[in-house]
Amino acid sequence: MNGKIYDNIVIGAGMAGLLNAVFSASSGKSVKLITAGAGSLTIGSGLIDLLGYSTVGGILKDPFDGFSTLEAGHPYLKCGRAAIDKAVRAFLDICDKRGFPYLPANGCRFVPTAMGRLKPSFLVPPSMDMESLRGAETVYVAGVDGMKDFSPEIICGAFSSMEYFKCKRFEPLSVSLPELGAAGFGSMEAARFMDSEEGCSAFIDRLKGKINTGCGMIIPPILGSKPGLWVYERVKSELNAEICESAVIPPAVTGYRLRSMLMGFLGDLGVELAENARVISAEVKNGRCISVSTAGPGGVKSHRADNFTVASGGFYGGGLTSAAGRVWESVFGLPVKTPDGWASADFSERQNYSGFGVSVNDRLNACDILGKPVYENVYFAGRIIAGADSPYEHSGNGVALATSYLAASLL
Amino acid sequence: MRDFKGIADTWFDVVIIGGGVTGAGILRDLSMRGLKTVLFEKSDLASGTSSRFHGLLHSGARYAVTDPEAAAECASENAVLNRIAKYAVEPSGGMFVRTKNDDRDFEERWKEGCSASGVFFERISAGEAREMEPGLTSDTESAYLVKDCAVDGFRLVWQNVLSAGFYGGDFRTYAEVACIEHSGGKVTGVRVRDAVSGEEISVPCGCVVNATGPWSAHTAKLVGAHIGIKPDKGALLAFNHRFCSRVVNRLRMPSDGDIFVPHGSVTIFGTTSSDASGPDDSQPSDAEARYLAGLAGEIFPEIESHRILRAFAGTRPLIDLDHAHLGRDASRNFIITDHEKDGLSGFITIFGGKLTTYRLMAEKISDIVCGKFFITKKCRTAEEELLPSMSQSLADRAKKVFPPSGAELIYARLGPLFETALKKAEADPRRRELLCECEFVTLAEYETAAALDTSVSLSDIRRRTRMGMGTCQGSFCGFRALVSVFGMGLNRERGGAEILLPFLNERWKGMKPAMWGLQMPEAELMKNIYSSSLNISGGQPE
Numbered sequence: 043m044n045g046k047i048y049d050n051i052v053i054g055a056g057m058a059g060l061l062n063a064v065f066s067a068s069s070g071k072s073v074k075l076i077t078a079g080a081g082s083l084t085i086g087s088g089l090i091d092l093l094g095y096s097t098v099g100g101i102l103k104d105p106f107d108g109f110s111t112l113e114a115g116h117p118y119l120k121c122g123r124a125a126i127d128k129a130v131r132a133f134l135d136i137c138d139k140r141g142f143p144y145l146p147a148n149g150c151r152f153v154p155t156a157m158g159r160l161k162p163s164f165l166v167p168p169s170m171d172m173e174s175l176r177g178a179e180t181v182y183v184a185g186v187d188g189m190k191d192f193s194p195e196i197i198c199g200a201f202s203s204m205e206y207f208k209c210k211r212f213e214p215l216s217v218s219l220p221e222l223g224a225a226g227f228g229s230m231e232a233a234r235f236m237d238s239e240e241g242c243s244a245f246i247d248r249l250k251g252k253i254n255t256g257c258g259m260i261i262p263p264i265l266g267s268k269p270g271l272w273v274y275e276r277v278k279s280e281l282n283a284e285i286c287e288s289a290v291i292p293p294a295v296t297g298y299r300l301r302s303m304l305m306g307f308l309g310d311l312g313v314e315l316a317e318n319a320r321v322i323s324a325e326v327k328n329g330r331c332i333s334v335s336t337a338g339p340g341g342v343k344s345h346r347a348d349n350f351t352v353a354s355g356g357f358y359g360g361g362l363t364s365a366a367g368r369v370w371e372s373v374f375g376l377p378v379k380t381p382d383g384w385a386s387a388d389f390s391e392r393q394n395y396s397g398f399g400v401s402v403n404d405r406l407n408a409c410d411i412l413g414k415p416v417y418e419n420v421y422f423a424g425r426i427i428a429g430a431d432s433p434y435e436h437s438g439n440g441v442a443l444a445t446s447y448l449a450a451s452l453l
Numbered sequence: 454m455r456d457f458k459g460i461a462d463t464w465f466d467v468v469i470i471g472g473g474v475t476g477a478g479i480l481r482d483l484s485m486r487g488l489k490t491v492l493f494e495k496s497d498l499a500s501g502t503s504s505r506f507h508g509l510l511h512s513g514a515r516y517a518v519t520d521p522e523a524a525a526e527c528a529s530e531n532a533v534l535n536r537i538a539k540y541a542v543e544p545s546g547g548m549f550v551r552t553k554n555d556d557r558d559f560e561e562r563w564k565e566g567c568s569a570s571g572v573f574f575e576r577i578s579a580g581e582a583r584e585m586e587p588g589l590t591s592d593t594e595s596a597y598l599v600k601d602c603a604v605d606g607f608r609l610v611w612q613n614v615l616s617a618g619f620y621g622g623d624f625r626t627y628a629e630v631a632c633i634e635h636s637g638g639k640v641t642g643v644r645v646r647d648a649v650s651g652e653e654i655s656v657p658c659g660c661v662v663n664a665t666g667p668w669s670a671h672t673a674k675l676v677g678a679h680i681g682i683k684p685d686k687g688a689l690l691a692f693n694h695r696f697c698s699r700v701v702n703r704l705r706m707p708s709d710g711d712i713f714v715p716h717g718s719v720t721i722f723g724t725t726s727s728d729a730s731g732p733d734d735s736q737p738s739d740a741e742a743r744y745l746a747g748l749a750g751e752i753f754p755e756i757e758s759h760r761i762l763r764a765f766a767g768t769r770p771l772i773d774l775d776h777a778h779l780g781r782d783a784s785r786n787f788i789i790t791d792h793e794k795d796g797l798s799g800f801i802t803i804f805g806g807k808l809t810t811y812r813l814m815a816e817k818i819s820d821i822v823c824g825k826f827f828i829t830k831k832c833r834t835a836e837e838e839l840l841p842s843m844s845q846s847l848a849d850r851a852k853k854v855f856p857p858s859g860a861e862l863i864y865a866r867l868g869p870l871f872e873t874a875l876k877k878a879e880a881d882p883r884r885r886e887l888l889c890e891c892e893f894v895t896l897a898e899y900e901t902a903a904a905l906d907t908s909v910s911l912s913d914i915r916r917r918t919r920m921g922m923g924t925c926q927g928s929f930c931g932f933r934a935l936v937s938v939f940g941m942g943l944n945r946e947r948g949g950a951e952i953l954l955p956f957l958n959e960r961w962k963g964m965k966p967a968m969w970g971l972q973m974p975e976a977e978l979m980k981n982i983y984s985s986s987l988n989i990s991g992g993q994p995e
Binding site: 085086087091094095100101103150152155156157158159160161162188190191192193195196199200203204205206224225226289290291292294356357358360362364365366367368383384385386387388389390393395396432433434436438 | 743747939978990992
């Protein structure tokens with residue numbers, strides 16, 4: 043099997059890697075996905091932010107309004123608007139096809155967070171869209187007794203003082219699910235419980251009578267652990283209320299749902315998986331990559347392909363490695379430009395390291411200073427590409443979507 | 454304590470300014486001798502120099518050549534603190550190591566100095582040294598065992614203050630002394646501002662002790678007095694690993710980056726010595742962090758593969774009597790100035806010194822203060838433990854709700870409040886859950902610390918419990934801490950983000966200068982969680 047030459051070997055199972063594998067396999071390519079870990083979708087909320095904040099300040103009504111302020115070299119400018127539109131449509135098609143529809147693109151959509159903030163996002167599942175609560179005068183913020191890392195009081199306190207919500211009343215509420223134990227469980231355990239008929243009815247029964255019909259509810263992400271909307275739809279209709287799940291600290295159930303959906307699709311598409319395999323070296327010849335080697339439980343293995351897509355993430359994902367004063371790309375050892383001052387001492391400010399990554403041309407090949415590709419059959423996608431400060435501009439997963447789509451279309 | 458109204462216009466014999474280890478030691482000493490004493494600290498206890506150092510309880514060996522008097526004092530005080538402060542001192546032992554790149558002649562002078570000052574040392578072979586500390590450089594040529602220990606500055610200060618409390622010693626935090634009042638050449642009292650509410654109270658007193666370390670020149674200026682002090686910045690690195698089991702010193706003329714101190718599960722490495730822009734100058738530069746990391750590799754070559762948790766700095770109150778001395782050449786010894794010579798009776802400044810000799814410094818100044826009140830009682834601070842051993846009945850109860858090693862740790866951190874946490878854990882099994890997994894802080898302990906009126910910010914609770922000081926640097930326990938204080942109904946007048954952001958910022962400030970290698974993924978994760986997922990700094994849509 044190691045002798046097989048794939049059309050595309052994808053390195054990394056975060057948003058960019060999974061999407062690139064899905065997009066390229068959907069168009070008939072033979073694809074192998076190499077992954078060292080679970081991928082960072084389990085850390086994030088599974089939302090696709092495109093551009094939430096303009097680099098000159100302020101929340102954007104429509105992400106595309108902010109494109110004119112992007113700095114030269116931003117990955118979106120390499121992709122171009124047309125490719126981004128196509129990527130968005132392709133993603134929504136997949137979601138529909140797999141029975142886990144996200145809401146159509148329609149400017150920035152806001153998602154409540156456990157911090158009591160609104161997070162501007164772009165592609166959002168219906169269960170996380172704050173807009174659904176627009177008509178509700180009373181919004182209950184409901185937590186589960188004993189659940190870790192969620193406090194209705196934090197959200198109520200913050201939202202009650204927001205001018206944006208001046209016509210709403212926020213009320214904290216607590217639901218008791220002793221089936222989960224007295225304490226020590228998180229939203230993932232609660233979501234798994236809600237997958238069951240027993241769990242779902244328990245949640246609904248214990249809320250009935252506590253809330254008014256027609257009210258809104260903000261809850262932790264517990265409406266089932268699986269990709270799909272049936273738990274959401276059922277709870278919503280039986281309680282006769284609008285419901286919105288919030289973004290929380292990891293592990294993120296909502297990111298896990300999207301990951302499960304994409305992994306399921308990859309299986310159906312016949313994409314081969316090499317899991318727990320870390321790429322340790324690459325064989326290159328005449329400006330092309332011939333194969334990569336991985337180390338894993340089964341020992342060192344070689345994988346050959348005509349094309350490679352590197353979606354190995356940033357520092358957290360392992361795509362970038364650093365030492366004092368120096369950063370490099372982890373698979374090919376490509377040098378990464380690092381201006382002085384990697385980080386700001388102010389946590390909220392822009393962080394230079396967020397934009398560190400591989401410089402690519404508009405075909406997403408790593409390129410030298412003149413724009414000449416280093417390896418013409420190696421494409422880069424997602425956070426590994428230089429030039430986006432996603433925590434600051436709120437472009438997380440948006441860059442992954444756009445570049446993974448473009449990279450797949452270039453094969 | 455934070456109740457200001459309760460002490461407004463109340464007479465105290467002595468007011469101490471400064472809640473570092475010196476002030477805390479004086480509070481304990483004077484209270485034990487029967488003087489009615491209160492301490493005012495402008496922010497939190499142990500938030501300045503007393504926690505911004507390597508946490509080394511000196512054996513004296515480091516000063517054997519440069520400052521024999523300090524060496525002798527360190528040697529005897531080290532023994533005292535091992536006796537009275539077992540819940541703040543980790544008797545790890547220490548080692549001096551000379552590499553082939555260090556001056557051989559210095560080794561001879563050092564041995565002579567140790568002998569002359571009564572500092573214990575014992576020669577071991579380079580092979581034995583590397584067996585005891587496997588990470589040591591193969592360039593090691595000679596090695597000696599000494600009696601260095603690790604000391605927890607936070608605990609030491611709190612334990613002194615709490616011990617003083619048994620004798621009536623009082624204190625207020627976030628209490629800024631705005632003015633020292635005097636009339637006819639005699640101190641009559643102070644005006645104290647509550648730094649949280651901004652309200653001011655008057656506290657009449659007979660004597661004011663200025664124990665504000667690197668801030669003492671600022672404090673003396675309140676009465677127009679001059680203090681010859683030069684704040685000197687020392688930068689340090691905290692590694693996320695205990696890569697030596699005892700304190701390791703480089704045997705050479707004291708210089709930058711020659712002390713490694715293992716604490717719990719981390720190692721502190723330092724220091725540097727450079728002019729500080731002021732006493733609040735506690736941010737190391739990126740260049741300083743890189744410089745230090747390079748020096749660490751000279752003794753422990755594998756250190757590059759270890760994660761640096763943070764870089765931090767403290768300012769030392771070095772004596773600069775004639776402005777001729779600089780940096781390390783300035784004496785580490787202390788000076789007591791009675792401002793009666795400047796025409797103001799009842800105002801005394803103590804400055805200089807080092808943490809290891811804080812008790813001795815407190816004793817000397819307390820002798821002078823007691824003399825003014827005609828009190829002849831002798832100092833007893835070297836005889837009585839700061840925190841008595843945990844009783845058997847408490848230990849038996851604790852065993853049932855906390856893991857055995859956890860109980861001692863919680864007792865060391867909470868002291869007399871241990872039973873409060875224990876009762877919480879006994880009453881509600883949910884309170885036995887860990888809030889901070891890295892530093893083993895249960896909800897019961899956290900809530901006990903959070904409920905104190907001295908816990909104005911999450912960072913104050915961190916200093917009490919060490920929550921957020923381990924591997925995750927608050928990425929996970931930070932939010933959990935916020936949920937906990939909200940659950941207790943505390944601080945709700947402020948928004949969640951307003952409470953958590955200063956804490957994260959303070960963690961980030963330390964991570965920032967040493968953000969490379971294994972630290973980088975953790976930093977990126979922390980930023981992504983709070984900025985991307987939770988949008989902590991985000992405003993509201995229009």
